[in-house]
Amino acid sequence: MKAERPASDKNIRFLLLGFICFVLTYLDYSNSAYIKKTKSVINDGAAYVSYWIVRPFQLITEIPTVYNEFSLLQKKFENQEELKNTISKLELENNFLKKDLQKYLSIQEQEKNYSRPSIIAKVLFNSKNIYANNFLIDKGSLDGIKVGNPVIKNNNLLGQISEVNFKSSRVILLKDLNSRIPVLIGEKLYTGIMVGDLNETSGVKLEFLPKEYEFQDQDKIYTSEIESILPKGIYIGKLIKQNNNYLVEFNYNFINLDYVSVLIEQ
Amino acid sequence: MAKVKKNYNDLLSVLIVLIVTLAPSISLEAFGDIQLNKYFNLEFIIIYFFSFNRFKYFRAISLFVLGIIVDSLIGNYLGISSIAFLILYKIAIYQNTIQVRSIFISEWIAFGLAIFVVYVVELVMFYLTGVKTDIQAFVLNFIGSFLSYPIFWIILKYSFLRLERFSNDKDE
Numbered sequence: 001m002k003a004e005r006p007a008s009d010k011n012i013r014f015l016l017l018g019f020i021c022f023v024l025t026y027l028d029y030s031n032s033a034y035i036k037k038t039k040s041v042i043n044d045g046a047a048y049v050s051y052w053i054v055r056p057f058q059l060i061t062e063i064p065t066v067y068n069e070f071s072l073l074q075k076k077f078e079n080q081e082e083l084k085n086t087i088s089k090l091e092l093e094n095n096f097l098k099k100d101l102q103k104y105l106s107i108q109e110q111e112k113n114y115s116r117p118s119i120i121a122k123v124l125f126n127s128k129n130i131y132a133n134n135f136l137i138d139k140g141s142l143d144g145i146k147v148g149n150p151v152i153k154n155n156n157l158l159g160q161i162s163e164v165n166f167k168s169s170r171v172i173l174l175k176d177l178n179s180r181i182p183v184l185i186g187e188k189l190y191t192g193i194m195v196g197d198l199n200e201t202s203g204v205k206l207e208f209l210p211k212e213y214e215f216q217d218q219d220k221i222y223t224s225e226i227e228s229i230l231p232k233g234i235y236i237g238k239l240i241k242q243n244n245n246y247l248v249e250f251n252y253n254f255i256n257l258d259y260v261s262v263l264i265e266q
Numbered sequence: 267m268a269k270v271k272k273n274y275n276d277l278l279s280v281l282i283v284l285i286v287t288l289a290p291s292i293s294l295e296a297f298g299d300i301q302l303n304k305y306f307n308l309e310f311i312i313i314y315f316f317s318f319n320r321f322k323y324f325r326a327i328s329l330f331v332l333g334i335i336v337d338s339l340i341g342n343y344l345g346i347s348s349i350a351f352l353i354l355y356k357i358a359i360y361q362n363t364i365q366v367r368s369i370f371i372s373e374w375i376a377f378g379l380a381i382f383v384v385y386v387v388e389l390v391m392f393y394l395t396g397v398k399t400d401i402q403a404f405v406l407n408f409i410g411s412f413l414s415y416p417i418f419w420i421i422l423k424y425s426f427l428r429l430e431r432f433s434n435d436k437d438e
Contacts, residue, residue, distance in 0.1 A: 024344045029396075130304060178397065
């Protein structure tokens with residue numbers, strides 16, 4: 001029988017672990033070189049492992065859709081000749097690949113609108129809770145990504161890179177409490193800072209606006225430039241007037257993200 | 267020499283908490299923007315339940331590692347979730363040691379006290395590291411976690427008691 005450890009041993013171990021936690025937090029907060037690489041390895045590992053744990057569950061949730069599509073196809077082709085079946089299967093496969101290619105090419109085409117080169121990245125893990133509103137992508141420092149790089153989808157700014165690991169990065173969404181983006185608003189290009197705010201209906205609010213400003217309904221919001229980090233003119237959303245208040249309406253749904261583009265430095 | 271029986275309870279509990287952490291990512295894709303984790307913290311409920319009821323499912327070291335993984339996924343500074351989990355574990359064990367009678371109400375109140383301490387520690391650590399937090403969201407999460415504890419208590423108590431009974435019967 002395994003002997004039970006004395007209580008004092010357990011207490012010492014607990015205090016030691018607690019101490020290690022505080023040291024880790026301090027080293028991480030102070031951006032210490034001792035922990036930077038280790039953290040990158042931990043983050044990469046956690047991101048990819050969680051992706052592979054989550055993937056089967058995601059596939060399970062897709063089963064009803066796949067089943068419906070499958071039964072429809074079965075009904076459609078069950079009376080046809082075997083050859084026709086083969087042809088249609090090949091066509092389906094071809095269409096799927098074409099769509100995939102088109103999707104990929106259209107993403108690349110959209111990103112050509114910006115003078116900066118871009119990298120297409122896959123979303124590995126979504127994190128949305130009271131602590132944070134961010135997601136992990138499968139590209140990191142080895143792919144040329146740096147902290148502050150803008151992340152876009154269909155020409156809309158989603159957020160910025162907040163943390164870079166070797167083969168993964170964290171994207172902080174515009175709606176995150178710690179997100180700060182300099183913006184230009186409307187035809188008169190008023191400057192301001194877009195700040196994430198959970199209490200706002202749209203999830204963001206505008207701060208540091210000029211002393212005198214006048215917004216119009218449907219005024220568009222674009223990014224303002226931060227030298228070598230954020231290019232000017234990426235579309236963010238538009239202002240909607242609601243009961244004498246202005247809400248920011250985003251053009252893009254922040255959920256169900258599959259692929260995103262990261263604008264990197266030239 | 268008696269064969270030492272392997273105990274997978276620790277691994278099982280860590281997996282449960284890990285799946286709970288990963289669940290929002292699955293639910294975001296499957297059900298859209300339903301944010302149940304905004305209203306209660308299931309990780310705290312599970313850790314407290316297993317620690318308080320002395321099912322011996324958790325060890326301090328596994329909670330430490332689990333906290334590091336959670337921080338890495340959420341994007342917190344490393345160690346914040348670990349310290350929260352460890353404090354919750356220690357308080358739960360201490361409360362269990364000093365309890366005189368096993369009444370659910372006392373366990374429920376003790377849970378409320380324990381998670382209150384943990385939320386305060388988390389908020390202090392976020393404040394010290396300069397991370398902006400929404401206190402209102404934390405208060406809502408605390409109230410939600412406290413109120414939903416009896417529901418999860420019933421589910422966990424009966425499912426895991428059955429599992430334990432089953433394994434005890436098998437041993438005999």
